[in-house]
Each structure stands twice: as structure tokens, then as C-alpha cells.
Amino acid sequence: MNSSLALDGDGDAWRLVIGGDWSAPAIAQVQERLELLPQRLEGTVVCDWSGAEAPGIGPAWALLSRLATAGHGELTVHHVGAPHHIAWLEELQRRHVAAASSPARAADGPIENLGRWAIAQAGEVRSLADFLGRIVVVSGRALVNPRALRIPSLARHVYETGVTAIPIVSLIAFLISVIVAYLGAQQLTRFGADIFVVDLVAIAVLREMGVLLTAIIVAGRSGSAFAAEIGVMQLNEETDALRAMGMNPIELLVVPRILALVITLPLLTILADAMGLAGGGLLAHLQLHIPWSQFTSRLRDALAPTTFWSGLVKAPVFAALIAIVGTYRGMQVRDSARELGRLTTLAVVQSIFLVILADALFALLFVRLDF
Amino acid sequence: MNADARPPVIRIRGLVNRFGGQLVHDGLDLDVAAGEIFGIVGGSGSGKSVLLRTMLGLKRADAGTVELYGRDVGRLSPAERAAFVQTFGVTFQNGALISSLTVAENIQLPIREYRTQAPAALAALADLCVALVGLPPETAEKYPAQLSGGMVKRAALARALALEPKLLLLDEPTAGLDPISAAGFDQLLLYLHSQLGLTVVMITHDLDTLFRTCGRMGVILDGVMVSGTRAELAANPHPWIQAYFHGARARAAPEEANG
Numbered sequence: 001m002n003s004s005l006a007l008d009g010d011g012d013a014w015r016l017v018i019g020g021d022w023s024a025p026a027i028a029q030v031q032e033r034l035e036l037l038p039q040r041l042e043g044t045v046v047c048d049w050s051g052a053e054a055p056g057i058g059p060a061w062a063l064l065s066r067l068a069t070a071g072h073g074e075l076t077v078h079h080v081g082a083p084h085h086i087a088w089l090e091e092l093q094r095r096h097v098a099a100a101s102s103p104a105r106a107a108d109g110p111i112e113n114l115g116r117w118a119i120a121q122a123g124e125v126r127s128l129a130d131f132l133g134r135i136v137v138v139s140g141r142a143l144v145n146p147r148a149l150r151i152p153s154l155a156r157h158v159y160e161t162g163v164t165a166i167p168i169v170s171l172i173a174f175l176i177s178v179i180v181a182y183l184g185a186q187q188l189t190r191f192g193a194d195i196f197v198v199d200l201v202a203i204a205v206l207r208e209m210g211v212l213l214t215a216i217i218v219a220g221r222s223g224s225a226f227a228a229e230i231g232v233m234q235l236n237e238e239t240d241a242l243r244a245m246g247m248n249p250i251e252l253l254v255v256p257r258i259l260a261l262v263i264t265l266p267l268l269t270i271l272a273d274a275m276g277l278a279g280g281g282l283l284a285h286l287q288l289h290i291p292w293s294q295f296t297s298r299l300r301d302a303l304a305p306t307t308f309w310s311g312l313v314k315a316p317v318f319a320a321l322i323a324i325v326g327t328y329r330g331m332q333v334r335d336s337a338r339e340l341g342r343l344t345t346l347a348v349v350q351s352i353f354l355v356i357l358a359d360a361l362f363a364l365l366f367v368r369l370d371f
Numbered sequence: 372m373n374a375d376a377r378p379p380v381i382r383i384r385g386l387v388n389r390f391g392g393q394l395v396h397d398g399l400d401l402d403v404a405a406g407e408i409f410g411i412v413g414g415s416g417s418g419k420s421v422l423l424r425t426m427l428g429l430k431r432a433d434a435g436t437v438e439l440y441g442r443d444v445g446r447l448s449p450a451e452r453a454a455f456v457q458t459f460g461v462t463f464q465n466g467a468l469i470s471s472l473t474v475a476e477n478i479q480l481p482i483r484e485y486r487t488q489a490p491a492a493l494a495a496l497a498d499l500c501v502a503l504v505g506l507p508p509e510t511a512e513k514y515p516a517q518l519s520g521g522m523v524k525r526a527a528l529a530r531a532l533a534l535e536p537k538l539l540l541l542d543e544p545t546a547g548l549d550p551i552s553a554a555g556f557d558q559l560l561l562y563l564h565s566q567l568g569l570t571v572v573m574i575t576h577d578l579d580t581l582f583r584t585c586g587r588m589g590v591i592l593d594g595v596m597v598s599g600t601r602a603e604l605a606a607n608p609h610p611w612i613q614a615y616f617h618g619a620r621a622r623a624a625p626e627e628a629n630g
Contacts, residue, residue, distance in 0.1 A: 024486075024534065024535035025457070025485075025486060025534075027482075027486050027487050027492050027496065028486060028487035028488075028489060028492065030492075031487055031489040031491060031492035032489075034491070035489075035491070057499065057503075057535060057567070058495075058496050058499060058535055061495055061496070061498070061499040062491075062492055062495040062496070062499075065495045065498065066491075066495075085566060085567075088566060092502045092503070093502065095502070096498060096501070096502040099507055099508050100508035100509070334516075335470075335514075335516030335517075336470040336471065336514065336515070336516045337470050337471070338470055338471040
């Protein structure tokens, strides 16, 4: 059955005939009928409920709200044949509206938003400085008192961020250097300069790609894990529990993770370098028929003494960036699962961005130093 | 028992649930009549929450039948299930409000899914539910994380009421609340019960809530349900029931039971 609503009368005496299905599931249809009522009503209106079947409180409430909006406080509403809960709903609505009387705050203009943003950014800088300061203090204490190093926790993180990353880092370094060697070989054979594929692969892998790829993989694996682990601990009030027991979450949770990554990322980089050279050598052998002995002797000529170190020296810096961003975002999680997801994503995106930015700065620096 | 006159809202016969080798329910029977407030108690691990999950159709019974409004919960087609879930409202122990939605959006979630998308209707119904549970109007725009424990429980009840069900299933509605908030919640429940003619089944450990609101109550003991009024249960010689109904906490709770 359909719900119906008929308004007749004029001036200031109205009669509203409510009929048909006004039960709770009929709300969609009821709402369509309500939309047809005039925007403004004055005087008195008599609602005749006698034709309504089992009216639910939802539709009745929607009608009362609609009449209140149309009446602007100048409409008197009477009910005839109404279900017993109408009077109760009217009273409930009166109280609800009275409680909500404070007008909604005006939307902010661009100036307010800019100001709010600036304040938020300043707060961010401050809290980051605070976080870094705490890390320095804890690290300093660890130099004096090795117990503050939390060796068991450090070992676990070295295992989780380093040992378990070995397969994926090896595979990706190997495949990428095969790709680079293949592309290089295609170009260089045109000049008969096949042997320079070795230079290309060696310099690209050792200077840049080994460390950069490893850092990006680690940012995706461990940076996100740091943010999520610490974030969940924040949500469960575990960090508060640690503080309440007189322990320092920075010392227990943050510093071991940063140290672990600073230890493992250079090691993973060395592994990636080796796998990359192996991949390049394999491709040179299969595609260009350069024997392994020739590959290694060419390798020795191609590499300056600094090539390997100019890649490796970046690894601890990247590691610190990734770990600091991950743990910092984790410590920022408050209140909800949504924050956890947002900050974990932010941790990964920002750490990859910072790694690439730092890499660019290193490149500039190395050019200046002729390193 | 008034359950004889009308068909019961909830009718459970010979329910068996087991986890691995452990028997949680072993031939459990339960009848809940329309319009009553029924409390379920039992020791930790006695299977109260499993019983609730079975009634909701979230867990399949290993044997026996669970009927809500005469329909077997275990044998619903997807289309029947959509109609079935609209017949009851449920609150979970920790509120289970969706944390990425405001209170108003949480209330509107089932309405949007099953009833209407019209913005005016959604706004009116969210207002209604917020008003029904006695939350201040500005709460509607807040996120669950910004609410106190008592407000979360009320907001969860508001969402349970969104589709105007005649049956409410509540899991520990007053757990974790201070006694004054808990008493407020009890009053709210009695008030809604009388205004809307609801049938309420609640799991509770709160003796005050149990005695203040529930006409009948059931104890899950060794996998079966022993139910009756407070006086009937208090006369039961089973040691767990004796300890529960005559312990220090029970003696401190008010004597009069609401019928």
C-alpha cells in the first residue's frame, strides 16, 4: 500500500490528511510526500492520522520536523486520531531543538584556513624537533649505559628488517640490473662498445641503484611496519602503560628500530650490489658472450676506488630517515583506526620522498667533492 | 508463563555449539516472549556471546534450531537475510561504531542501505535516534573516538534503533560504565521499552542492570539455559546460581525486580 499525504485549506487553517502506509520501512515514500508540502505554512494545521496504518516513529518524526521547518515557529499543530507516541515525539523534538539552539558556526574563509594550516605546520615542526631531541637524549644515554640499548629488542628488529628482507632485496636487485644491462647492451652494441655494458652496470648499481632500490623496498616493508606497530600500541594505550611504569617508549620502541635499520640497510645494500653485479655479469655472458673472467677484469678497470663507497655511505642516512619517519608517524596515531591507516600511508610516502631527496643532495655533494 | 499465549519472538530448541572438542552449548532451550526484557547471565566462557552470535546468524549452530519471529536463522537465503536483519537491532560490547564515520553517519548507515537516500529523511532520522537515546544534538557530528564510554554505548543503541526494530539484542550494554551512567542507561532502556513496545534480550554481568530491568533471566550452566524470574532462580539449588544470586554483590543490589 502507498503512503499518502493531502493538504487542504487556505490562509491560516489547514488540514493534513495522513493515510496509507506510514510504517518505518515506508520512509522513502513518506519523504517524497513531505517534499511536496509548501515551504511556508502559517496558522493552524490539523493532522488527521485516522487513515494511517501502523505509523512508525521515523515517518512521524520526519513529518513533525518538516512542519517545524515550514512553520518557522508560527504554526500550531494539532493531531487527530494520532498514535499514542505523537505527543511524546513532539515533546522529544521540542527538547532536541531547544538543546541544539546554538547556531552553527560559520564556515571558515581562506584566511582562517591558511592560518589554521600554518599553526598546524608549526606544531608539526615543534613536535618533530621534540621527537628528534628525545632520540638524541636516549642515544646519548645509551653511550654511557649500554643497558639502554635494549639488545634483545635490537636483535629482533635486525632480524625482521634485515634477515627476512634478503630474498626480496636480492631478487629485485638482480632483476633490475639484468634489465639495465639488457637496455645498455642494445644501445652499446650499435657502436661496437659492448664491453662498456660492464661499466654501465657497475657504476649504476654501485653508485645509485643498489642503495636506492634497497632503501625503497625497506621503506615499504619496514617503514610501514614501524608506523603500524607503534600506532596500534598507541591505540591500545600500551605506550601510556610503558610511560606509567616509568619506561621510555622512545628508548624501548623507537631507538632500537632506528639502530636496527641503520645496521641492516648497509648490509642489504652490499647484498643488493653483489646481486646486481651478478645479474649484469649473467646478462653480459648470455647476451654479449662476454666471459666471466673478462667481465671481472673489466670491472676492476671500470671502478674507481670510491664507487662502491659512494653508494654505501648513503645507506645509513637513508635508514635513519626511513626509521625516523616510520616511528614518528606511529607515535602520532591517536584515537582511531582511520588515523592508523592514514599515518602508515604517510610514513611510507614521506620516507620514499625523503630518501630520493637525500639521494639528489648526495649526488650534488659528490659532484662538488669529485667523489 | 506468558510465552504460551503468543508465538515467542525467540525460540531456541536443542542448540548445540562446539569449538573443537569443547561443548559450549549442549541442548540449550530458550523462549523469549514479545515485550519482555530478558537477561542472560553466566560465567566467563559459558557461551553467552556465542549464543548471541548464533541468534544473529553470525555463527551456524552445530545442531538444533534458532528461530526469530518463527524464521529459522540458520536457513536464510541472502534475500531473506536482508529482510531478517531489519527485524532486530544489536549493540556489541565495545559499541562497534564505525570509527571513520560520525555518529550521525553511523546511524544513517543501515537506513541508507535499506530504506532511503533522501538527505532530508536521513537528517530527520539521525536526529530522531540521537534524541531517542538522550544524546545532546551536537554529538551527531562527532566521531566515535571523541565520545566518552557512556556516550558510545548510547550512540550504539541509537544505531541499533535506526530501523525501528521491535527486538533489541544487547551485549553487555552497561559494561565499563560508572554506576550512575549505567543507571541512566537502565532508565533509558526501560523508557524505550515502554514507549516503543520493544522486546529486549541482553547479556549482562551488571547485577543492578539485571535486577532493575529484566523481568526474566536465564543462566547458562553446563551448556543449558536455566531461566525464570529472579525469585525462581534464587530458589534454584545449583551452587553457581546460589553463589550468583546470594553473593555479596547480589545482596547489595536492590530487591525489587521490574516486571
